[in-house]
Each structure stands twice: as structure tokens, then as C-alpha cells.
Amino acid sequence: MALNNDPWGLALHSKAIRSTFPQGQGSPRMGAPSRLTEAEVRDNRKSETTMYAPGDYLKVEFKDQQSGESEWMWVIVDRDDPERRVVFGSLDSESLVMTDLRLGQELAVSYDNIRDHRTPASFKPT
Secondary structure, rough: EEEEEEEOOOOHHHHHHHHHHHOOOOOOOOOOOOOOOOOHHHHHHHHHHHHHOOOEEEEEEOOOOOOOOEEEEEEEEEEEEEEEEEEEEEEEOOOOOOOHHHHOEEEEEEEEHHEEEEHHHOOOOO
């Protein structure tokens, strides 16, 4: 039977939850509450979500919509936007098929067009 000021009976449920997980212990799934600083939270969020670091090399497929021809070229990462699934960088290859692309040109590249990823330490052009 619900109390007059609690028509959905939530007070009973919250009391049961509090007795199951005593204050300060958190739930078994969540673990104990953490005490990270705002800077630590920001750093952790960035390191967990960023896929590509500045200076990384990406082999990207560029496709000509009219002819259907495609060409794979290297792009050097400037920054990554994982939320939008886009990488910003500069072209590090000379195009043979795409005459409107130039060495050093700044680009925004969709994650869907990335075919290979290499760090600067492991990069050996193919």
C-alpha cells in the first residue's frame, strides 16, 4: 500500500537499495565511488576515446564519385574527433588519380575511409 505523499511507493524501494549497498561502498557493478579530480577525469576521458594521436599516419581511401576510381594515400593526423568519427590532418602522399588533391593539403577524413593506422615509430611507407 502506497503512502499518500509517495503514490508510486518509491520510498520503500530506495530504503531497500540503501540497505543492500551501504553508503560509500557503491554497487558491486560500479565499485567504490572514486575521488578523481576534474583534470584526471578530463585526461581519462580523452585517452579512452581518442583513437588517433597527432603525428599518427593513416592510410585513407579517396574515391572519385564520378569515375568510381579510388586511390589510397597517407594522411598525417593533426587531431581526432571521435564523437563525430572524423580525423583532421594533412595529405602526405602525391595523388596520381585525384588531381584536385595536393601534397600537404589539409583534410577532414571519415573513420569509414581509414584503411590502415601506424604510429610514427612504426611507420614505413608502402
